[in-house]
Amino acid sequence: MTAEIITIGDEILIGQIVDTNSAWIANQLNLIGIELVQISSVADKSKAITEALDLAINRADVILCTGGLGPTKDDVTKKTLADYFSTTLYRDEQVLAHVTAIFKKFNRPMLEVNNKQADVLANATVLHNETGTAPGMWINEKGRIFVIMPGVPSEMKYLMEYEVLPRLKNIPGKSAIVHQSLLTAGLGESFLAEKLASFEESLPTHIHLAYLPKYGQVKLRLTGFGTDGTSLEKEVSTYLATIEKLVKPYIVGVGDISLEQTLLEIMVNNGLSLSTAESCTGGYIGHLLTSLPGSSVIFKGGAITYSNELKISMLGVSEQSLIKYGAVSEQVALEMALGAQKQYATDYSLAVTGIAGPDGGTADKPVGTVWIAVAGKNGAKAKLFNFGKIRLPNIERSAANALIMLFYLLKEEVT
Amino acid sequence: MTAEIITIGDEILIGQIVDTNSAWIANQLNLIGIELVQISSVADKSKAITEALDLAINRADVILCTGGLGPTKDDVTKKTLADYFSTTLYRDEQVLAHVTAIFKKFNRPMLEVNNKQADVLANATVLHNETGTAPGMWINEKGRIFVIMPGVPSEMKYLMEYEVLPRLKNIPGKSAIVHQSLLTAGLGESFLAEKLASFEESLPTHIHLAYLPKYGQVKLRLTGFGTDGTSLEKEVSTYLATIEKLVKPYIVGVGDISLEQTLLEIMVNNGLSLSTAESCTGGYIGHLLTSLPGSSVIFKGGAITYSNELKISMLGVSEQSLIKYGAVSEQVALEMALGAQKQYATDYSLAVTGIAGPDGGTADKPVGTVWIAVAGKNGAKAKLFNFGKIRLPNIERSAANALIMLFYLLKEEVT
Numbered sequence: 001m002t003a004e005i006i007t008i009g010d011e012i013l014i015g016q017i018v019d020t021n022s023a024w025i026a027n028q029l030n031l032i033g034i035e036l037v038q039i040s041s042v043a044d045k046s047k048a049i050t051e052a053l054d055l056a057i058n059r060a061d062v063i064l065c066t067g068g069l070g071p072t073k074d075d076v077t078k079k080t081l082a083d084y085f086s087t088t089l090y091r092d093e094q095v096l097a098h099v100t101a102i103f104k105k106f107n108r109p110m111l112e113v114n115n116k117q118a119d120v121l122a123n124a125t126v127l128h129n130e131t132g133t134a135p136g137m138w139i140n141e142k143g144r145i146f147v148i149m150p151g152v153p154s155e156m157k158y159l160m161e162y163e164v165l166p167r168l169k170n171i172p173g174k175s176a177i178v179h180q181s182l183l184t185a186g187l188g189e190s191f192l193a194e195k196l197a198s199f200e201e202s203l204p205t206h207i208h209l210a211y212l213p214k215y216g217q218v219k220l221r222l223t224g225f226g227t228d229g230t231s232l233e234k235e236v237s238t239y240l241a242t243i244e245k246l247v248k249p250y251i252v253g254v255g256d257i258s259l260e261q262t263l264l265e266i267m268v269n270n271g272l273s274l275s276t277a278e279s280c281t282g283g284y285i286g287h288l289l290t291s292l293p294g295s296s297v298i299f300k301g302g303a304i305t306y307s308n309e310l311k312i313s314m315l316g317v318s319e320q321s322l323i324k325y326g327a328v329s330e331q332v333a334l335e336m337a338l339g340a341q342k343q344y345a346t347d348y349s350l351a352v353t354g355i356a357g358p359d360g361g362t363a364d365k366p367v368g369t370v371w372i373a374v375a376g377k378n379g380a381k382a383k384l385f386n387f388g389k390i391r392l393p394n395i396e397r398s399a400a401n402a403l404i405m406l407f408y409l410l411k412e413e414v415t
Numbered sequence: 416m417t418a419e420i421i422t423i424g425d426e427i428l429i430g431q432i433v434d435t436n437s438a439w440i441a442n443q444l445n446l447i448g449i450e451l452v453q454i455s456s457v458a459d460k461s462k463a464i465t466e467a468l469d470l471a472i473n474r475a476d477v478i479l480c481t482g483g484l485g486p487t488k489d490d491v492t493k494k495t496l497a498d499y500f501s502t503t504l505y506r507d508e509q510v511l512a513h514v515t516a517i518f519k520k521f522n523r524p525m526l527e528v529n530n531k532q533a534d535v536l537a538n539a540t541v542l543h544n545e546t547g548t549a550p551g552m553w554i555n556e557k558g559r560i561f562v563i564m565p566g567v568p569s570e571m572k573y574l575m576e577y578e579v580l581p582r583l584k585n586i587p588g589k590s591a592i593v594h595q596s597l598l599t600a601g602l603g604e605s606f607l608a609e610k611l612a613s614f615e616e617s618l619p620t621h622i623h624l625a626y627l628p629k630y631g632q633v634k635l636r637l638t639g640f641g642t643d644g645t646s647l648e649k650e651v652s653t654y655l656a657t658i659e660k661l662v663k664p665y666i667v668g669v670g671d672i673s674l675e676q677t678l679l680e681i682m683v684n685n686g687l688s689l690s691t692a693e694s695c696t697g698g699y700i701g702h703l704l705t706s707l708p709g710s711s712v713i714f715k716g717g718a719i720t721y722s723n724e725l726k727i728s729m730l731g732v733s734e735q736s737l738i739k740y741g742a743v744s745e746q747v748a749l750e751m752a753l754g755a756q757k758q759y760a761t762d763y764s765l766a767v768t769g770i771a772g773p774d775g776g777t778a779d780k781p782v783g784t785v786w787i788a789v790a791g792k793n794g795a796k797a798k799l800f801n802f803g804k805i806r807l808p809n810i811e812r813s814a815a816n817a818l819i820m821l822f823y824l825l826k827e828e829v830t
Contacts, residue, residue: 012437012438012441012454013441013451013452013453013454014441014442014445014451014638015437015438015439015440015441015442015443015445015451016438016625016627017438018433018434018435018437018438019433019434019437019438019454020433022427022430022433022434022456023427023430023431023432023433023434024430025430026427026428026429026430027429027430028430030429030430036428036429036430037428037458037463038428038455038456038457038458038463039427039428039434039454039455039456040453040454040455040456041437041453041454041455042452042453043452043453048452048453055470179429188523189485189486190486190526190528190529191523191526193486193528194526194528210425210426211485212426212431213485221431223429276698276719278698278701280705281702281705282698282701282702282704282705282706282710282714283691283693283697283698283699283700283701283702283705283717283719284698284701284702284705285698286693286697286698286699286701286702286719287696287697287698287699287701287702287810289697290695290696290697290698290699290719290721290771290810291697291806291807291810293772293773293774293806294774295697295721296721296722299697299721300721300722300724300725301718301719301720301721301722301725301729302698302718302719303716303717303718303719303729304691304698304701304705304716304717304718304719305716306705306710306711306714306715306716307711307715307716309715309760310715310716310759313758313759314716314718314729314759343728344725344728344729345724356705357708358708359708359709386520386521388545388546389545389546390546390569390573391706391708392569392706393546393569395702395705395706
């Protein structure tokens, strides 16, 4: 069974908002074995909406529309849909009562545009929207299922969870889709592909391997399509086990897991603590770690030492090293890591010093030069990188590679 | 002039990634007067790509394709495009040299799949991708312009900025679209809307006011549509001047400027320095500041003190205060701010301590409780917030409001 999402509204087309709804819906559909074949974002115009619907019914069994139901623009979308299904709009008493109640709750006067929120298509099953004033609609026509939802993420999610997904689950004859993945680090996409080339060729046509690279990490994801979910689950997992064997040395974790999460688990399980000493990453590594619930168990804190003065006063980096080797050097990176480990009394520490750009580069140390050091049980080690001229990716790559170095050090010393 | 975006790849359709590229591209196109009429996200399949192209050329003058150019999957997309334009692929020597150089820089051996990155369409102008191995392509066929770019955001952005937008700007016959905006902080969207209600009604139909709220800040953007760019520019700016008068006390900056950028400029112009003391934000404020080129001029660094021990040792917070008031308290927030200001010898400092969640809340200090303190010329002041139960938005709101507090303190003491 296939689906298409049609997002209606100018906000996405003028770049005012990022369409996060579609990714969320896609995930939910996948979990119940519905394959999303296309996402079309169209304007709030009758012609654009009708065209999108005409094309969608030739591609998909289920067409999910979001957006275009706000009080100020519901006219276009609902009228267009009424014409498309050659039906009419009527004012639903239950919906009107719900809308009125919401306005009463916030003591806001009802305007005629607000009453219009209760206008629904005569051929639709009305889907109650507890979280807002625009109701959802479920329409079974032209041998397809059409779902109409508001674009506000919280309202769309409520309708999907409580009204749409339960109904979709009950539709028979859906194919099963199974995703299984593992995360690797330290080997490039193309090198993994080489190691997995013959394996990939051996895959049956209903199972597909995807490479999802991100800053020194590559997620390998197997997707299987079939009829019986349970047997498909088994089949895919045997192929995943083969991948595990083939790329074993580079595996961070099995399952849909992040590098940060893996590090957290390893360190929690081994009762280890961590601190950071960040120069060019400016706190981004700390942010990545502390974005995880429970990170306070292992992460004690760290220093953001942008200036040389603070490298000395906070981390005990020697002034001589800064003068002799410069702030961006192996020596200073090592002193930063060992300084953090000592000052903050942690088992492990991470240090990054580099030139994030766009300025500050020299002939022998061009913009993008980054030294990363990790300190553990047996002292510290440092590695030189160049992550290019553009500031933000440079910061993100530096942070990712620092975490990768920590992962491999832990692998060496702990696991 | 109209444009359509076609994103190619399964990652978006299975909900693996959120499509942030399209919103960014839409904004950029708008700025040069190109209207985005549709975004189509299709699978990595020849049929889907061809269909999308066939439809796009009937809707748009410019078709921008992103994704599907990675070393392991370039086959499908590039071959499909070659067939679509009934042309061939050839290996471009310059691109190959660039790809080889990148691999040399990272000391990684080249594989055949990597060589393939240098295969480009015979009918295309090759667009140099400084930031990666997949080149962009510019194709002028069927009376349309086709732009082919990789899906990696940093690479797509590089190609747009340096290769695509300059070329698009030079195409005549575009209608004028003018955007002018200003940033406010400290007053909610609906309150601003109330102050601007009668102004908004007075706007001509070809000029539109948008409210773009984000964590305590609201960007007000005027968009004007017309034929003569220069006169439209003038017209819109007079309306913007009126908005400035109406919401003066809440203006952070005029133009498309961020709060961080404004803070940086104020502090640079006044020769002021800044440090941070972050508990629950875990380095995120440092990251926001150091994401800006030139931030090292004002930002000396700071402490990430997740543990109480580090609040004491790094910032000199008194153990008594931690015991008596708890780590999340006005007292500790103030001591953190003053400690950072003193220890790191900066004119100003920011401190945040709170309960980011999902756990750690108590009856009198529920999850989401955050104390933010700012220290300046005349000591420090603190403010209590509650940013709700969800960890990441909680961290982002805390950081944003800390910066807003700093802005108002600087307004008071400096500007």
